[in-house]
Amino acid sequence: MTSFTKPLVRAMATLVLTTTLLGLQAPAGTADAAPIAGVQYVRLQHPVPASPREVTEVFWYNCSHSYQLAQPLRDWAARQNPPVTIRHIPAAWPDQPQMMAYARVYYTLDRLGLSDILEQAVFHAVRDEHWDLTQPDALSQWAQTQGIDPQLLMDAWNSPEVQQEVQDAPALRERYEVHEMPSVIIGGTYRTSPFIAPGGVPGTIPVVDYLLHHSH
Template sequence: MNSLLRSAVLLTVTAGLLGAPSAAALPDAPHEGPHTTRPGLPQPLRASATREAVEFFWYDCSHSVKLEAPLSRWAARHQGEVTLRRVPAIWVGSPQERVQTAHARLYYTLERLDAVDRLQERAFRAVHSEDADLTTEDLATAWAARQGLDTAAFRRAYRSSEVDREVAAAPALFARYEVNELPTVIVDGRYRTAPSTAGGVDAMPAELDRLIQQP
């Protein structure tokens, strides 16, 4: 992730803005149409020869949980054509900030260990369905060990400066892309879709199919 993203202004929200953890959208938040082109939106996160879809999610968001399996299948269908990236939610100043920060550290640790494809659904299930507390290094490491990951390697990644930088940068990405609903998927830094604009989580893969056909 480049220095411009890491130095972007952090997103701040009031303590009551986020609402219930399972809510897809912030109260009274404006929403765009799924095909809207935003000239002010930044370019894709990383240079790539393929189209880029960036999902903004949270492990304890029911709508993000519901999208995970369909989104993974969608990405598999478009392998070689679309690169799927993920950014975990951290809304600075919200009641969930501490938990979200811990979940983001878990996600970026899995990413560093190339374990996201195998364990992302399990992480969603552990946090959202099984009410597992994965907000400390010891708890996250114990869970990772049960998933077959090497304990020492997990701890090294969890504590690494690379994961520190990714976690620190996540709130700025939410601010930069003006994300106010979970999950949100942005294509090529120009087009976005979310449950409120797609007509529900179930309709988002079809919307993404249309968005990647846009110039």
């Protein structure tokens, strides 16, 4: 072997090795490169204790992106084995009365065990039919269309437990270092969103999937 061909062989071997290593970093079943930390997702500065298979969604009922992400995220979770736990946190800032009120809507429904069942119905009412469910009268009227006893709903709405959860909501959002919604946190450690994932809302689920399976 000549002195010229030896470097060439070494270079080809390095190329093959590099390509192989890059391939190992890609999500299973895809040819795309793995999501990049600091670009398509971030690591929380202060991770929150959680199961590696807990996925937390921070959302707002009056957010179009939250609406678009909600069902695909549930559909993805339903396909996971072992199961994935989806936790929901309403996005709330103390100086945003409407967001605080929609957090109250969520915690009211959650107290009645209806937040998951009625998720799409609430989004549809708020985003498509333009109901203002932050007003108790409107919320009671809408509840009747869903077969919910308005008195039970208002009892939950006015309960000390719901009021406390609403009061705590902004600090809970801050704990997950969320400043945009929707955001998705995987295992209490990694956060992504349609604003940093490639492809927006459709591209968020593949990033979530990658982090679930590759970040342990």
